[in-house]
Amino acid sequence: MADNYSFKNISLQKGKIAIVTGANVGLGKETCSFFLEKKIKVIMACRNPEKAEKAKEELQKRHSDGEIEIMEIDLADLDSVSSFTRSFHLKYDRLDFLINNAGVMFPPYQTTVQGFELQFGVNYLAHFKLTSLLYDLLSKTEGSRVVTLSSLAHAWGDIYFDDLNFLRGYDKRKAYSQSKLACLMFAYELQRRIDKKGNLSPSSLAAHPGISSTNLGRHLPGFVQSVFNTIGPVVFNSSRQGAEPIVRAALDPNGKGGEYYGPSGLKEYSGKPVKVDSNDISKDKFKANRLWDVSEQLTNTSFKP
Template sequence: MNFWSLSKAKNKEGKIAIITGANVGIGYETAKGLAQVGIEVVMACRDLKKAENAKQKILKSNPEAKLVLMEIDLASLSSVRTFAENFKAKYNKLDILVNNAGVMMTPFQKTEDGLELQMAANYFGHFLLTGLLIPVLEKSFRSRVISLSSLAHRWGDIHFDNLNAEKGYDRRQFYAQSKLACLIFAYHLDKKLVKKGYDMHSYAAHPGVSNTNLMRNLPKWAKFLSPVLMPLFSQSAEKGALPILRACLDDTLNGGEYIGPSGRKQYKGHPVIVDSDYNSKDKHKAKKLWKTSEDIVDFKYFKNSETKAQAS
């Protein structure tokens, strides 16, 4: 089979991308890959010192890479708003937004906005960021939004009566909920963009089982076994980034696809279009999550959609 690889991507000189959490793991490898095809990459990170180290590491292997550092904390809605304002003050267009940053199975913690940390950092922050950046995304030809999901989306559901751990907290279930929310959002956003006549698309991607820093919050027994099991079931962060890179760069995609590894159970392998759990395709759930998210982050999408639809 003729699998997609980064070498098949066309040169994208002149295009601009934002990658959240670009200083480590999948985000870092995605930044490196996009820079390789000539894209100017805005590395949107919480820790600028770590981001600078990552930038220098990429420049060492690719001195021509165009890399810009900007600060953002996806667990803070005010930080997300500040980042969007700063980006729009500097750039008048955006071609690719990669909603990558996230945390995994963290101990219970509430953010400054009163949100459960995993839902805030993985989903709500990116929901707001995407909405705030649509005005610059629509100024680019066939722009893209890529949301990172996970195999973990199959573990859980969206518990609307416990979105922020009002009725208890299970770190595994909340991680699953956040990644299911990201996938539902990716699908539903693409439908809305098409319906409202925007020249942009939304995609989802997942890295399979990749050996990244997210594994640091695994239970002790899993950490103990990981040196033995990880080589059997996982792949490197570099290979794990390929589904995200394909979602960013493959011109044959139509919009709304979910990209993941080709191997058994989607653990590892080449980047291909994959299927997802039935929960991720529930239309009623998608509409409720969208409305709830708009209320929580205090931002309404597509305020001028009627005017746009009439103009087109």
């Protein structure tokens, strides 16, 4: 069947509201730019207000009539996640798009405020809690969508239930893979639970950017960054291209809950946004249920879609 998706053909979405985490750089900033082009009001959910303000100024230059608001959130602190959602509820009575984008990759071993390994805590657990605390608004907003960012790295590992925080030896590559696999499993499981209840909103989808030129690789060794910076612009997606699967997952009128979007090219490294598949572990319903239960316990959250 022909793929007729075109961002240009998507109608204006005036009156709709999107939250984008990690909106001040890379994929997050470009996702905001796409949304502003379609007249969606953007909430830039960012940790650093100064950096967010600079990004907002840049976005405002591109989209002079765009509606942009900065709201502070530190995904390495679940109390900050709770505070963010309380503030959002006081200002807004709808939420059309929640883009769980922010992430860290390959940092030295660090923990969040609550003691979770940083990649698992920021990339996954914080977004699990954020989605749960905003679910009431999502569920009453017709046609709303949650888009959770995964990665090609989801296929590198597993969910290490016996040592989620890598206390018995830190492998940053495995830890990153676990966090992105968890994100993908969460996106699928959320849709299964929505379907089981027979709800029409929200829809839960996932996306990955392929290999994209963003600052996410700032913790890579210097020589790797040098090689990447040399060949990256030729071989891989720009930040704007990397954001296209996210935007399609959010805005494609033919998109459906449970779908996963990524680039169309060789090994999904780059290319136009299309529906893609994922590995068997990501679709393991038993593991997904177990991960959900553990996530509720770790985040002190009761999430019942």
